[in-house]
Amino acid sequence: MSDNWNTRTRLVHSGTTRSQYNEVSEAIYLTQGFVYESAEQAEARFIESGPDEFIYARYGNPTVAMFERRIAALEGAEDAFATASGMAAVSGALMAMLRAGDHVVAARALFGSCLYVLEEILTRYGVEVTFVDGTDLAAWQAAIRPGTKAVFFETVANPTLEVIDIEAVSKIAHAVGATVVVDNVFATPVFSNAIAQGADVVIYSATKHIDGQGRALGGVIIATKDFIRGTVEPYMKHTGGSMSPFTAWIMLKGLETIDLRVRAQAASALAISEALQGHAKLNRAIYPGHPSHAQYDLVKRQMGKGGTVLSLDITGGQAAAFRFLNALKIVLISNNLGDAKSIITHPATTTHQRLSDTQRAALGITPGLVRLSVGIEDGEDLINDVMQALDAV
Numbered sequence: 001m002s003d004n005w006n007t008r009t010r011l012v013h014s015g016t017t018r019s020q021y022n023e024v025s026e027a028i029y030l031t032q033g034f035v036y037e038s039a040e041q042a043e044a045r046f047i048e049s050g051p052d053e054f055i056y057a058r059y060g061n062p063t064v065a066m067f068e069r070r071i072a073a074l075e076g077a078e079d080a081f082a083t084a085s086g087m088a089a090v091s092g093a094l095m096a097m098l099r100a101g102d103h104v105v106a107a108r109a110l111f112g113s114c115l116y117v118l119e120e121i122l123t124r125y126g127v128e129v130t131f132v133d134g135t136d137l138a139a140w141q142a143a144i145r146p147g148t149k150a151v152f153f154e155t156v157a158n159p160t161l162e163v164i165d166i167e168a169v170s171k172i173a174h175a176v177g178a179t180v181v182v183d184n185v186f187a188t189p190v191f192s193n194a195i196a197q198g199a200d201v202v203i204y205s206a207t208k209h210i211d212g213q214g215r216a217l218g219g220v221i222i223a224t225k226d227f228i229r230g231t232v233e234p235y236m237k238h239t240g241g242s243m244s245p246f247t248a249w250i251m252l253k254g255l256e257t258i259d260l261r262v263r264a265q266a267a268s269a270l271a272i273s274e275a276l277q278g279h280a281k282l283n284r285a286i287y288p289g290h291p292s293h294a295q296y297d298l299v300k301r302q303m304g305k306g307g308t309v310l311s312l313d314i315t316g317g318q319a320a321a322f323r324f325l326n327a328l329k330i331v332l333i334s335n336n337l338g339d340a341k342s343i344i345t346h347p348a349t350t351t352h353q354r355l356s357d358t359q360r361a362a363l364g365i366t367p368g369l370v371r372l373s374v375g376i377e378d379g380e381d382l383i384n385d386v387m388q389a390l391d392a393v
């Protein structure tokens, strides 16, 4: 494996190990365990397990290890731990490093399950959590104090697509020795430079762009070898949230094409956002990669491109939003994102239904807001579909 390979080469070749048959496509090692040649070898393996010495699939597996090495290489990190879902990665990374009495500062605009882990679960075990407006650096500065153990935020918030400045928040956090943990799903692994910008731990729901074809749940925690093997692995291997070998194979195949897919999706997302500026049926068309986004300069600096998701605030509230969803012919009504198929979601009645009206209003989730995850279909077809559905509103 070569350190100087560029991204596309890493995505196809990094982390591959081959069996005695020298197969081209990555092998799926559907095995829970591994046979030892002697009792002495078994004993030695349990004392000191190196990266290539497998014991039990909950601890590690050759197909899973290939995925971990490939995503670590893409992110420019030392190591990674693959998990059963994105939420196993978020909860695992936080639970592994925190203990009663610790203090965490988190952005308020979070994916519902991330909010539940921080607000309901961690606090149950004596962790103190302070929530801030993630885009307000003065609020981070005021909340982070000597002894703060970790900060947590989504680098691009769902579904309002506000962007949090990784470099600036990391600087504030590192001044008191806090670990910076980011959920980087909306930025995508393709447009991420999070570790170079200061993040210590990068988390993806692999269910989204890494699979990218709606087949499997998965997640991954990416960090230093010390954090992954010293802190994350002992927690994950004893609590059981590891990724299955079959899922790891799906995710490896997803990584091979992720750069092609996500760049095509982002190009179509930009084209749709351009076509929609000033549309009479919209209060707002929000896309981080369009110059009209309030944090466009930060987006360019931090991600380069705007990602694969747009949010549209349709005039006329929920009834108009529902008419829009129901009139779409190509775009599917569902709640995944990053998929090859374009998907539309009405957050107020689905993903953010649990919140009160006041909470939704505070997060900018209006009754007319819809989240459009742009797929790999023909961009012109997608623009036409969105336009004809807006006509029907």
Ligand SMILES: *Cc1c(COP(=O)(O)O)cnc(C)c1O
Residues within 6 Å of the ligand: 085, 086, 087, 088, 090, 111, 113, 114, 154, 158, 183, 185, 186, 205, 206, 207, 208, 217, 218, 219
């Ligand atoms: C989907 C998602 C998750 C959870 O991932 P799962 O694979 O569904 O468990 C966490 N954070 C963000 C930002 C997500 O979009």
